[in-house]
Amino acid sequence: xxxxxxxxxxYLACHHYDISLADESGISRFEKEGKxxxxxxxxxxxxxxxxxxxSENNRENGIAAVLKHLSNESLYxxxxxxxxxxxxxxxxxxxxxxxxxxxxQTLEEILVLLPSAxxxxxxxxxxxxxxxxxxxxxNVAFTDDxxxxxxxxxxxxxxxxxxxxxxxxxxxxxxxxxxxxxxTGKYYFALLNKKGEIIIRSExxxxxxxxxxxxxxxIKNKDLENRWSTEEKRGLFYLILKAGNHQxxGRSCxxxxxxxxxxxxxxxxxxxxxxxxxxxxxxxxxxxxxxxxxxxxxxxxxxxxxxxTGKYYFALLNKKGEIIIRSExxxxxxxxxxxxxxxIKNKDLENRWSTEEKRGLFYLILKAGNHQxxGRSCxxxxxxxxxxxxxxxxxxxxxxxxxxxxLxxxxxxxxxxxxxxxxxxxxxxxxxxTGKYYFAxxxxQNDIVFRSEGYPSTTSRDKGLESVRQNRExxxxxxxEEKRGLYYLVLKAGNHQxxxxxxxxxxxxxxxILWGGSALTAAALTALTGNMSIxxxxxFEKDDDYLSCDAYTGHTVHDTENNLAxxxxxxLLYFVVYHQDGSVWLRSEGFINATNRDKELxxxxxxxxxxxxxxxxxKAGYLLKILKDEHGNxxxxxxxxxxxxxxLVGATLSGTTNNTSAKFxxxxxxxxxLLLVAFLLYTKTCSKxxxxxxxxxxxxxxxxxxxxxxxxxxxxxxxxxxxxVAPDCGLNWILFDFNxxxxxxxxxxxxKEMAKILTSNPDYTGVLAAYTDEKGGDEYNKKLSxxxxxxxxxxxxxxxxxxxxxxxxxxxxxxPVAKNTDDDSGRQFNRRVELRVIDASGKEICKSIAPEIxxxxxxx
Numbered sequence: 001x002x003x004x005x006x007x008x009x010x011y012l013a014c015h016h017y018d019i020s021l022a023d024e025s026g027i028s029r030f031e032k033e034g035k036x037x038x039x040x041x042x043x044x045x046x047x048x049x050x051x052x053x054x055s056e057n058n059r060e061n062g063i064a065a066v067l068k069h070l071s072n073e074s075l076y077x078x079x080x081x082x083x084x085x086x087x088x089x090x091x092x093x094x095x096x097x098x099x100x101x102x103x104x105q106t107l108e109e110i111l112v113l114l115p116s117a118x119x120x121x122x123x124x125x126x127x128x129x130x131x132x133x134x135x136x137x138x139n140v141a142f143t144d145d146x147x148x149x150x151x152x153x154x155x156x157x158x159x160x161x162x163x164x165x166x167x168x169x170x171x172x173x174x175x176x177x178x179x180x181x182x183x184t185g186k187y188y189f190a191l192l193n194k195k196g197e198i199i200i201r202s203e204x205x206x207x208x209x210x211x212x213x214x215x216x217x218x219i220k221n222k223d224l225e226n227r228w229s230t231e232e233k234r235g236l237f238y239l240i241l242k243a244g245n246h247q248x249x250g251r252s253c254x255x256x257x258x259x260x261x262x263x264x265x266x267x268x269x270x271x272x273x274x275x276x277x278x279x280x281x282x283x284x285x286x287x288x289x290x291x292x293x294x295x296x297x298x299x300x301x302x303x304x305x306x307x308x309t310g311k312y313y314f315a316l317l318n319k320k321g322e323i324i325i326r327s328e329x330x331x332x333x334x335x336x337x338x339x340x341x342x343x344i345k346n347k348d349l350e351n352r353w354s355t356e357e358k359r360g361l362f363y364l365i366l367k368a369g370n371h372q373x374x375g376r377s378c379x380x381x382x383x384x385x386x387x388x389x390x391x392x393x394x395x396x397x398x399x400x401x402x403x404x405x406x407l408x409x410x411x412x413x414x415x416x417x418x419x420x421x422x423x424x425x426x427x428x429x430x431x432x433x434t435g436k437y438y439f440a441x442x443x444x445q446n447d448i449v450f451r452s453e454g455y456p457s458t459t460s461r462d463k464g465l466e467s468v469r470q471n472r473e474x475x476x477x478x479x480x481e482e483k484r485g486l487y488y489l490v491l492k493a494g495n496h497q498x499x500x501x502x503x504x505x506x507x508x509x510x511x512x513i514l515w516g517g518s519a520l521t522a523a524a525l526t527a528l529t530g531n532m533s534i535x536x537x538x539x540f541e542k543d544d545d546y547l548s549c550d551a552y553t554g555h556t557v558h559d560t561e562n563n564l565a566x567x568x569x570x571x572l573l574y575f576v577v578y579h580q581d582g583s584v585w586l587r588s589e590g591f592i593n594a595t596n597r598d599k600e601l602x603x604x605x606x607x608x609x610x611x612x613x614x615x616x617x618x619k620a621g622y623l624l625k626i627l628k629d630e631h632g633n634x635x636x637x638x639x640x641x642x643x644x645x646x647x648l649v650g651a652t653l654s655g656t657t658n659n660t661s662a663k664f665x666x667x668x669x670x671x672x673x674l675l676l677v678a679f680l681l682y683t684k685t686c687s688k689x690x691x692x693x694x695x696x697x698x699x700x701x702x703x704x705x706x707x708x709x710x711x712x713x714x715x716x717x718x719x720x721x722x723x724x725v726a727p728d729c730g731l732n733w734i735l736f737d738f739n740x741x742x743x744x745x746x747x748x749x750x751x752k753e754m755a756k757i758l759t760s761n762p763d764y765t766g767v768l769a770a771y772t773d774e775k776g777g778d779e780y781n782k783k784l785s786x787x788x789x790x791x792x793x794x795x796x797x798x799x800x801x802x803x804x805x806x807x808x809x810x811x812x813x814x815x816p817v818a819k820n821t822d823d824d825s826g827r828q829f830n831r832r833v834e835l836r837v838i839d840a841s842g843k844e845i846c847k848s849i850a851p852e853i854x855x856x857x858x859x860x
Contacts, residue, residue: 010051012037014102017049027063038063040070040099043206044213047113048090048099065098066090071115074739078110078561086110095776102209107561108185112206155203157181159253160361160379162190162201164283167309173215180208182594183566185558187211191218191250199264200241200250217249230261237261280328282306284378285595287315287326298340305333312336316343316375324389325366325375342374355386362386405453407431409503410634412440412451426465430458437461441468441500450491450500467499480511486570487511549639552576552587562605566597573597577608577636580791581743583798586627586636603629604636611803623800641800729757729837729846734792736831738775738824741787743795747833750848751792754835755799764845767807767836768792773827774813774820786810792833817850818857826857 012032017039021028026047029038035052036059048066053059069075069090077089085103088110092098104110111117161181170178170189178189186204189211193199200218205211221227221243231238236254239261243249255261286306295303295314303314311329314336318324325343330336346352346368356363356376364377364386380386411431420426420439428439436454439461443449450468455461471477471493481488481501489502489511505511547569555565555576563578563585572590575597579585586608591597607613607627615626622640629635731754734747743751758766770789772781789808797803813820818829835848 010035011049011100012052014046014049017046019044019046025067027067029059029063038066040066042118043210045207045210046102047118048088048101050099062098065092069093069098073115076114078107080107088113104208108559109207111560117206155186156201156251157184157188157204159198159201162188162198162253165190166192166196166198167280167282170215172212173219176215176218178208178211178215182598189215189218191222193264197264198253200239200252202250214249217243221249228265230258232258239264280311281326281376282309282313282329284323284326285593287313287323287378289595290315291317291321291323295340298337298344301340301343303333303336303340314340314343316347318389322389323378325364325377327375339374342368346374353390355383357383364389405436406451406501407434407438407454409448409451412438412448412503414632415440416442416446420465423465423469428461428465439465439468441472448503450489450502452500464499467493471499546587546589546637547574549584549587552584552639564601564605575601575604577604579794579798580741580787581748581795583795584639585794585798586638588636600635607635614803616802625797625802638798641798729754729835729848731835731846731848733832733834733848733850735828735851736788736833738773738827738831739784741784741791743791747792748795750835751795752799754837755796755801757837758796758801758805759799761837762805763840765805765807765838765840766796766801767809767838768833769809769811769836770833771811771815771830772813773830774816775827778812781812782810785812788831788833816859818853818859821857825854826859829853829857 016030016032017028017037018030019028019039019041021030022041026040026042027038028041029036031037032052035054036056037050037052038059039049040047048070050059050062050066053062069092075091075093077091079087079089079100081087081103083103085105086107086109087103088101089097090099101110101113162177165177165179165188168177168179170176175192176189177192178187180187181204184204186206187208187210188202188204190201191199202211202214202218205214218241221241227242227244229240229242231240231251233254236256237258237260238254239252240248241250252261252264287302290302290304290313293302293304295301300317301314302317303312305312306329309329311331312333312335313327313329315326316324327336327339327343330339343366346366352367352369354365354367356365358379361379361381362383362385363379365373366375368374377386377389412427415427415429415438418427418429420428425443426439426441428437430437431454434454436456437458437460438454439452440448441450450472452461452464452468455464468491471491477492477494479490479492481490483504486504488504490498491500493499502511551569552567552574555567557563557565557578559565563580565576565578567574567576569590572592573594574590575588576584577586586604588597588600588604591600604627607629613628615628617624617626624640625638626634627636732750734743734750736742736744736747754766758764768789770785770792772785772788774781776784786808789810793803793806793808796806813830816830817832818826820827820830829851837845837847839845
């Protein structure tokens with residue numbers, strides 16, 4: 001839980017707290033302007049700092065309180081300051097703040113200061129200091145005797161991770177780059193020479209301040225010759241820098257000779273072309289993100305000005321829209337355009353092209369007549385991939401084959417109602433952006449079986465459609481293709497040319513489900529799938545690049561603010577947003593890189609709480625909520641929920657039986673009873689006293705009512721037909737632990753019952769009113785009660801209840817039902833969410849039952 005900080009109180013700026021004064025417990029004490037301060041530090045970084053105390057004695061009491069509660073994670077709070085920065089606060093048991101961290105720009109940076117994170121970091125430090133093979137530790141793998149002398153690079157990343165950040169210059173330290181890694185969340189730096197080459201790279205640091213301490217250590221030691229050494233390991237050479245205590249503080253990338261390593265520090269050394277550094281190229285995703293920025297004057301080129309560097313760049317594309325080569329930075333747009341003209345002049349001359357290998361990666365290089373490099377490709381893992389960039393007509397292997405003109409699957413799904421006028425098992429449409437014409441073959445469940453590429457006209461599309469209809473019955477024309485761990489159903493014509501393919505599935509068995517209800521023969525199905533069983537599966541588990549819901553559960557949460565986790569499967573990147581109880585709320589498709597994943601994630605976080613951005617889809621007895629962005633594109637989806645046809649708790653007599661084939665109407669049975677009711681109503685009106693007595697009689701609500709009960713209730717209505725009887729909730733309040741909003745197992749059971757009522761009565765609305773006890777301030781308790789209401793709401797949403805059918809209110813510590821006792825005997829009843837159900841008019845249908853509160857604590 002996070003809070004918004006209102007004042008800065010009496011804390012000093014962080015640079016005033018001197019950690020060099022720390023005693024063995026990590027506490028530093030000092031005096032400033034008549035007040036007494038302290039701070040607590042670990043591993044060279046401030047964890048917590050104090051306000052000013054009026055006396056040394058009061059400060060010592062503050063220190064004692066901090067050391068007492070230092071490891072109690074429940075007493076920490078993540079707080080956002082008015083300037084947008086974050087601090088971590090520590091409170092005593094009485095909820096008074098006793099210390100806080102330095103401010104950081106992001107929430108993630110303060111999370112590493114929590115006790116659990118500090119403990120984990122301490123474990124990593126301990127492991128790093130173990131000499132390999134000398135001390136046997138649980139869960140630590142050591143090398144054999146031959147390799148015991150080799151030091152393990154515990155937390156260095158591979159060199160290209162640092163090279164991709166070559167332009168991330170540190171704002172305060174010349175000759176250093178610094179960055180936070182998008183996956184690990186840790187902080188790194190590298191020391192560069194004057195040519196922009198990496199001399200040494202750092203291991204990971206938990207915070208930016210700890211990283212800067214590491215940089216300071218490098219600056220202190222880098223000019224001392226005896227601190228440098230070279231090391232050979234498995235035929236590769238490294239340059240090592242150590243501190244005065246002989247602890248390694250940085251190492252170079254690996255090189256094949258000791259001369260190359262030593263040359264890193266020799267600023268005047270001239271490297272061969274093989275080791276030339278791409279001084280002013282940006283990492284490839286910077287160019288890929290500008291792929292639609294077509295140059296107005298030069299075909300096949302994109303051009304842009306970078307928002308941070310202010311420099312100008314271009315890239316040459318092939319006919320498939322892939323980047324062939326990217327440019328370095330130019331100071332002006334006119335200089336950039338001259339660079340483009342140089343590329344145009346040289347790109348058709350075969351002798352100007354070459355390939356280069358560097359640390360296991362391959363590049364395509366274009367040079368001018370003076371042998372000066374004017375562009376290079378992105379890095380690839382094989383020379384074949386690099387060469388294929390220029391071969392527009394080149395037929396890649398299946399592994400690298402591009403589906404030239406297929407749209408992504410959701411483009412076809414969004415046109416699922418655009419049925420062909422003659423063939424019900426086909427949809428057809430014109431794409432609004434490409435202007436091309438497409439079709440797809442669908443089965444009875446409206447799943448896409450085959451999708452087409454783009455056609456330039458309706459006539460050519462219709463010919464393609466007829467070709468699919470002619471070939472789909474011929475089992476030899478259908479095959480299963482695997483590509484990067486995903487499976488496709490491919491249909492080919494008699495000339496072996498592909499004419500359609502399915503959406504990607506995560507298994508061959510998932511493909512077999514597509515055949516249900518299609519026009520394909522059983523023989524073809526058997527030939528392809530071997531009669532695989534497909535029972536017991538949700539129809540939504542087979543769409544596009546989504547994994548089954550089980551694959552999204554149980555991952556480590558990386559962003560506690562949004563309850564968000566990242567993971568990788570089969571070389572694709574995914575994210576998942578969890579409910580407060582840890583169940584899956586929203587899941588992503590697979591992405592080939594983190595840039596695309598994070599771009600979609602940003603949109604998900606922006607829209608996830610907006611009910612109108614969801615589309616509700618029911619298919620084969622399951623309910624799915626699809627989250628879309630402002631353009632109507634799908635960006636995430638929930639897990640499918642089996643629609644339980646729960647019986648109404650009260651009898652409903654407002655319609656006929658569900659058996660549509662039955663010709664007998666139940667009203668014929670009730671007709672005599674209705675006539676009797678009408679007679680009784682007539683006779684009752686003769687006596688005013690009897691009528692008044694009847695109107696004041698409370699009609700008990702029963703879990704199950706007979707037809708006779710319903711007829712009795714009809715006496716109080718003025719309509720001819722019996723009124724639907726409102727169900728008896730049978731619900732109870734849900735209670736919470738102190739300072740928590742976790743849904744307990746008992747509370748979850750109550751919410752499941754509420755979900756049944758709302759599912760059976762779509763016009764009803766569930767109301768969740770949340771309360772706290774009186775511990776804590778008013779604003780704090782308002783937020784706590786809101787979190788309790790939201791936690792309950794998220795459970796109901798996860799059970800398939802539309803968000804629009806739920807209302808929440810945060811009541812704080814208002815309306816206590818029990819005394820706020822010093823112990824928990826009374827306060828426990830005030831930490832609650834009351835459940836109510838109302839109809840479309842706002843009339844209360846029922847409300848949850850309060851627990852039995854002892855008289856001695858009951859609020860009077």
